[in-house]
Amino acid sequence: MELLEINTNVDARGLTCPMPIVRAAQAMKTLPSGALVEVLATDPGAPKDFAAWCRTTGNELLDQTSDGAVYRFVIRRK
Amino acid sequence: MTMTAERPSPAADPLAAAVSDAEAWPEPTARAEPGGSEKVTEMVIVNWSGELDRIWPTLILASAAAASGVRCRVFVTFWGLLPFVRDGVRITGDNWMQRMLSFMQRPGIDHLKLTKMNLIGMGPWMIGKLRRQYNIASPRELLAACEALGVEFIPCQMSMDMFGIRREDLIDGMGEPAGAATTIALMTKAEASLFI
Numbered sequence: 001m002e003l004l005e006i007n008t009n010v011d012a013r014g015l016t017c018p019m020p021i022v023r024a025a026q027a028m029k030t031l032p033s034g035a036l037v038e039v040l041a042t043d044p045g046a047p048k049d050f051a052a053w054c055r056t057t058g059n060e061l062l063d064q065t066s067d068g069a070v071y072r073f074v075i076r077r078k
Numbered sequence: 079m080t081m082t083a084e085r086p087s088p089a090a091d092p093l094a095a096a097v098s099d100a101e102a103w104p105e106p107t108a109r110a111e112p113g114g115s116e117k118v119t120e121m122v123i124v125n126w127s128g129e130l131d132r133i134w135p136t137l138i139l140a141s142a143a144a145a146s147g148v149r150c151r152v153f154v155t156f157w158g159l160l161p162f163v164r165d166g167v168r169i170t171g172d173n174w175m176q177r178m179l180s181f182m183q184r185p186g187i188d189h190l191k192l193t194k195m196n197l198i199g200m201g202p203w204m205i206g207k208l209r210r211q212y213n214i215a216s217p218r219e220l221l222a223a224c225e226a227l228g229v230e231f232i233p234c235q236m237s238m239d240m241f242g243i244r245r246e247d248l249i250d251g252m253g254e255p256a257g258a259a260t261t262i263a264l265m266t267k268a269e270a271s272l273f274i
Contacts, residue, residue, distance in 0.1 A: 016212060017138065026227070057147045
């Protein structure tokens with residue numbers, strides 16, 4: 001995966017549903033279309049929730065990785 | 079042959095499995111209007127209950143909907159009105175019955191009971207302790223998220239009259255009070271409606 005220029009980071013580690021997507025949505029509101037947001041989350045439901053959230057909002061899930069405890073998502077704003 | 083032999087093997091990568099799951103879901107309901115502008119998906123929640131274990135899902139779903147770009151309206155009626163009474167307002171109403179009701183059922187977002195296992199306040203105390211232990215957002219925090227994301231709360235005029243709750247007794251940011259016909263109009267137009 002090529003190196004991506006991240007515009008904003010959202011640290012949602014330790015937060016539970018629905019706060020990771022709430023924080024991500026609040027960050028997205030301040031950014032222009034096409035901006036990249038990196039979200040860190042520890043909620044075990046996060047992979048499913050962020051995939052669904054991107055599908056509903058039309059934002060693009062570019063990359064997702066996990067080190068076992070922390071999930072990292074890179075999302076492009078619609 | 080055993081039953082388990084016919085089940086597909088679990089995906090090696092749970093992340094990839096989650097994404098493929100989500101991609102198999104139907105398309106979101108947002109659709110193109112003839113004018114060219116995209117229709118915004120709408121959701122209405124009728125919030126009838128005033129208990130912790132029902133206010134919680136109302137506020138979680140409302141904030142998640144708003145965060146997902148869904149226009150969410152919450153019609154706040156009957157017992158559901160009481161958690162939306164502002165801080166510092168303790169006894170509401172003009173006559174003794176209204177005042178006694180508010181005395182027995184303390185209004186406000188921090189004074190919620192459970193529908194089961196309330197145990198004179200033991201249940202909510204334990205839930206509150208677990209909530210903090212697992213860093214789960216409180217109803218107050220979720221309400222703030224809802225407000226920040228533009229969830230519209232519409233108080234029921236009839237319930238306000240019955241409980242003797244005035245607009246100035248309710249939290250800031252509540253919409254114009256309305257009635258059943260308004261809610262029906264909103265619900266029939268919305269893609270999703272819930273009664274909680």
